[in-house]
Amino acid sequence: VDNGPTFTANGCESCHGTGYNGRTVTYEILEFTDELRSSMGGTGTTADLLEKARQSGFLEIEAHALTLVQSGVTSLEEVHRVLGGTTAR
Numbered sequence: 001v002d003n004g005p006t007f008t009a010n011g012c013e014s015c016h017g018t019g020y021n022g023r024t025v026t027y028e029i030l031e032f033t034d035e036l037r038s039s040m041g042g043t044g045t046t047a048d049l050l051e052k053a054r055q056s057g058f059l060e061i062e063a064h065a066l067t068l069v070q071s072g073v074t075s076l077e078e079v080h081r082v083l084g085g086t087t088a089r
Contacts, residue, residue: 024073026082028061 011017030036030053039049050058059067065079 019075020078024068026061026065026068026079028059028064030058031056 011019015021033056035056036049036052039052062079062083065074065083068074069076069079
C-alpha cells in the first residue's frame with residue numbers, strides 16, 4: 001500500500017539539529033459507548049471489544065501516530081523512537 005511520501009527530519013540551527021520544533025501529542029482515547037459497556041460483561045474477548053471500539057471510530061496510538069507521519073507532522077523514525085516500534089495488541 002502506497003501512502004505517499006513521508007516526512008524525514010532534517011536538522012537546522014533553529015531546531016538544534018533535531019529536525020523538530022515544538023511538540024505534538026499522539027494519543028488514543030476510548031469513549032465508552034453504551035454498546036461497549038454492555039459488551040464488557042458478556043462472553044466476548046478483549047479482541048472482540050477492541051474490534052467494536054474500532055468500528056465506532058477508536059484509533060489506536062500507533063495508527064494515530066502514522067496519521068501524523070502521513071500528514072508531515074513527524075517522521076516514522078520519531079514514532080519508532082517514542083513508541084518503541086510497532087506493538088502487537
